[in-house]
Amino acid sequence: MNAQRKAPAAVAGADRGMDSYLPEHGNGGYQVRHYDLDLDYRLGPGRLSGRARITAAAGPSLSAFSLDLEDSFKVGRVTVSGKAARYTHRGGKLRVRPAKPVPAGADFVVDLRYVGTPVPVRSAHWGEIGWDQLTDGVIVASQPIGAPSWFPCNNTPADKAAYRISVTTATPYTVVANGVLVSQRTNASTTTWVYESTAPMAAYLATVQIGQYELVDLGPAQRAAVPGRLLPVFGHDFGRQPEMMSAFEALFGQYPFEEYTVVVVDDELDVPIEAQGLSVFGTNHVDGYRGAEHLVAHELAHQWFGNSLTVADWRHIWLNEGFATYAEWLWSECSGGVPAAGLAARSRSELARQRQDLRVSDPGARRMFDDRVYQRGALTLQALRVEVGDDAFFALLREWTLVNRHCTVTTEQFTTLAQRHTDRPLAPLFRRWLHETPMPLA
Known part of the structure; x- marks a missing residue:
């Protein structure tokens, strides 16, 4: 019998969020320690196949709990600590009931596969947020509730975890994600990019950027992914970023992550986007006159104020x-x-x-x-x-x-x-x- 059909109704408390503004998002019954995501993305059809392993610690004893995941995905078998679990998936909530309750304070591991065409999360106040297609590539801008548009998560800023993000996509494309690039493997027509972020991160700050970019160094532990045609202008507009980093370290303390990456997507953006360890700008933020340098400063400062803190x-x-x-x-x-x-x-x-x-x-x-x-x-x-x-x-x-x-x-x-x-x-x-x-x- 299909596990989704025989799942019981959600129990009271299974969806309790922690945030006063967005209590329908997240779950206060546990804290995630680590997300391990393996993603395969087909740019033409916009199809995402994912495997997620989520390691978490229960607060109270959990007879049921929920993860946030948009309904655009079909979820396969779900296990909790190696045992098949019952689940339902609707209304942006994946509600899970383990075979046995998770004891209070105990660690548990959720494994699941999912597949679908990711679409941004619709919000009442901020438009569409999350995974979105560019003219040629992908941008992920998840603040504040867009993370479930591409992976199952505890979608609240109060729950921060380490991440491993593996993305396989067509070889001509560069993938940038949070953390440090630990491996890059090409196999026939696809390349797999693996990033690891050991510093704890809220789900809304997790990101994947896919495009035909050139990777360039900006200074110690600073790099950029930029469309090749924009490199000369970019070099001027972001030329003072290393100096900016030094100034901010003197004012705010040591930069809190291992690397900092700037991505310039080959489309215009209303505003730049912060993520943990990286920031995303549009072509309209590269004008050859440093007209957006105040925004370069704003997004860099978020690495201390918003991402580390x-x-x-x-x-x-x-x-x-x-x-x-x-x-x-x-x-x-x-x-x-x-x-x-x-x-x-x-x-x-x-x-x-x-x-x-x-x-x-x-x-x-x-x-x-x-x-x-x-x-x-x-x-x-x-x-x-x-x-x-x-x-x-x-x-x-x-x-x-x-x-x-x-x-x-x-x-x-x-x-x-x-x-x-x-x-x-x-x-x-x-x-x-x-x-x-x-x-x-x-």
Whole structure:
């Protein structure tokens, strides 16, 4: 009898998510330790065949649990720790009931195969997100809920795991994924690319990029995948990235991953995309005039703020976007451009003309990516810098990234740590900038 037909209805608690904004995504009953993904992608028909092995640790005893996976895939046999498990798959949830409950605190391994034509996840507020076809290749942009468009996962930022990602596709194409390239094997008309990422990563930051790219070195542990025709212009536009990396390491602490890769897809993109250990730009971000260099800084800064330090809940999104926006201002200051204070004044003038109805510390799911979260988050940091002075401020940033390296973070953690770096009371500053809707007058 087919395992999918004889599966019982989902038990209470099997789908409990952890995120206050997106509780329908993820499952709070376990923590994933490792994803092992073997993917075979056929570019013509857009067909993806996958094998996933997911190693996790139970929280409470689990008689059932769920993984997030889009319905565009057909799931084959599912096993839990080597034994066949019952399952259902609908509504973007793969609900699994092991042959025996997983004891509280115990490790378990889920194995499954799946096949289908991946399509982006449709969202109410942010359009289509996840695996998507380019004119010639593939782009994966999963923030915040697109990861299930290409692999089964615990789709919540609070659950970070190590990854091995193997992708087989047509030989003329280059594959870039998170982590370090550990092997590349060509067999007849296909090539298999294997990447490993030992640093824990949230599912939304996992990515695969496929295109006809040239691989180039940018500096120590920095590389790029770029369409060949764009290499001369790219060399100018991204030429200061090694200098930028050095500046950010001085300001924020050691770069948190083994490598950093930039991908320029051969299509235009509305905005660049961050993933762990890499960033993705469009052809419109390469203009020969460094017109998008502030975005180069923004995406690089996300490697510290968002990727190494990942929000424990999406309501803390300013810890990602406010910090990355402030990094743009810091790079301008470091590279001889307008100082951060000047850019802050411009931002403040612009925000003063907009509606004063957003709480930075809790903007709501619909407005997570509102530009005011980015700008007021950055202005909060500038106000803090002015209040405590440069020495204390940058010591705070370096400690923040060091003590929380590869962990999840909250607003409360940051404000508590900030207070330890000064005798001045900071609660009024944080209340005005983060927790109240009107922008402070001073």
